[in-house]
Amino acid sequence: MHVRVKKLIGTLATVVFLIVYCLMVMVLAVKLLPGTSGVVQLLYYVVTGLIWVIPVGALISWMHR
Known part of the structure; x- marks a missing residue:
């Protein structure tokens, strides 16, 4: 597979993954975090944000092979 095609596929997959991931994190936050302390909320967003x-990273590694 050509490098350009791999980069195109990887870029599109990254964008789709991040959109879906962000939506899932937001839905989980709405269901899990109401009524919790600020520290728990901070930890949730730090962990899910990283x-x-x-x-x-694995996808980028694949793109550059």
């Missing part, structure tokens, strides 16, 4: 890096 977790997306793992699959996107």
Whole structure:
């Protein structure tokens, strides 16, 4: 597979993944976080804000192989 095609597929997959991931994180936050303390909410957003890096990093690694 050509590098340009891999980068196109990887870019589109990244955009779609991030949109779906953000929507899922927001839905879970609405269901899980009401009534919790500010510290719990902060931890939730810190963890979910960093977790997306793992699959996107693997996708970028694939794109550059």
